[in-house]
Amino acid sequence: MQTTLFPTDTLEVVAPMKKRGKAIRSPLFYVGDKYKLMPQLKEHFPKNINNYYDVFSGGGSASINVIADKIIMNDIDEKVVELHRFLQEQSCDIELFIENMYELIREYELSLSELGKNSEIEELKKEFKKTYFAKYNKQAYLKLRDDYNKDQSNTKLLYLLLIYGFNHMIRFNDQGQFNLPVGNVDWNKNVSTALRNYSQWYNNNNIEISSGMDFEDFVNFYDLKNGDFLYFDPPYLITFSDYNKIWGEDEERRLYKLLDELDSKGIKWGLSNMYNHKGKTNEILLEWGKKYNEYDIKSNYISRFDNTIKKDSKEIYITNYINE
Numbered sequence: 001m002q003t004t005l006f007p008t009d010t011l012e013v014v015a016p017m018k019k020r021g022k023a024i025r026s027p028l029f030y031v032g033d034k035y036k037l038m039p040q041l042k043e044h045f046p047k048n049i050n051n052y053y054d055v056f057s058g059g060g061s062a063s064i065n066v067i068a069d070k071i072i073m074n075d076i077d078e079k080v081v082e083l084h085r086f087l088q089e090q091s092c093d094i095e096l097f098i099e100n101m102y103e104l105i106r107e108y109e110l111s112l113s114e115l116g117k118n119s120e121i122e123e124l125k126k127e128f129k130k131t132y133f134a135k136y137n138k139q140a141y142l143k144l145r146d147d148y149n150k151d152q153s154n155t156k157l158l159y160l161l162l163i164y165g166f167n168h169m170i171r172f173n174d175q176g177q178f179n180l181p182v183g184n185v186d187w188n189k190n191v192s193t194a195l196r197n198y199s200q201w202y203n204n205n206n207i208e209i210s211s212g213m214d215f216e217d218f219v220n221f222y223d224l225k226n227g228d229f230l231y232f233d234p235p236y237l238i239t240f241s242d243y244n245k246i247w248g249e250d251e252e253r254r255l256y257k258l259l260d261e262l263d264s265k266g267i268k269w270g271l272s273n274m275y276n277h278k279g280k281t282n283e284i285l286l287e288w289g290k291k292y293n294e295y296d297i298k299s300n301y302i303s304r305f306d307n308t309i310k311k312d313s314k315e316i317y318i319t320n321y322i323n324e
Contacts, residue, residue: 028059035061050227094199
């Protein structure tokens with residue numbers, strides 16, 4: 001079974017929002033996460049949250065940008081959960097972790113642009129303007145990938161693969177081998193900044209993470225109370241990704257049934273999703289969502305394949321409450 005941190009076939013580019021604060025990005029970088037949309041989404045989150053449940057947490061950008069008494073994260077992908085647990089363990093001394101990662105990068109002879117320019121890369125940049133990091137790192141990355149596939153208990157190597165791999169994705173083939181090619185990316189200052197922010201967030205909040213559960217099992221596991229809030233960012237039914245291989249109409253209907261049950265109990269929730277995308281319409285969502293509160297979320301979707309803007313893609317946020 002393949003798994004990935006790449007939830008859609010599009011990149012999100014959000015228009016400038018002068019009145020909105022800047023969001024904090026997770027160190028589990030991946031294209032399609034919600035960090036750029038969080039300033040808009042948070043405007044519609046409840047003003048006071050006791051327990052916040054991030055049901056499809058992915059990289060965790062939603063959790064990192066929310067204020068709550070307690071934050072409970074979940075994702076069915078065990079590798080995503082493993083990475084969060086690993087980074088949370090490193091948060092006791094994040095500077096030491098960053099230094100250790102520098103040493104590992106040097107050991108594999110990967111590029112490390114945070115610490116200065118590399119003359120060989122500067123020469124490659126003249127000839128390969130869009131793939132110079134990939135040209136430089138390819139052989140070292142393949143060695144890193146081979147080493148990780150020999151011992152997948154080494155989460156440090158998995159995190160490096162996420163940083164240096166194509167589009168910061170995580171992908172495994174049917175044999176359980178990590179199979180993502182090298183990307184035109186490397187360890188830069190944004191990586192260290194994100195790690196420091198993650199560490200500060202973890203050390204200053206009450207965080208709990210599940211062992212990787214189905215969304216319905218996760219929600220039903222807890223005794224939800226008034227003042228709790230659940231955020232749902234599921235795979236989008238009408239977009240393409242490896243994640244969608246485990247998500248179809250049955251899961252979509254099961255999710256909406258669960259949300260209806262939560263509403264009947266007076267538990268607040270919010271749902272991110274998409275009505276339209278590349279000529280497709282989510283008819284199930286369109287009909288079901290009519291009984292709740294809908295908010296347009298402004299963003300442009302750019303195809304990762306041809307860089308064209310997908311003007312027909314409509315992101316929405318649905319809630320069963322209205323903020324006072």
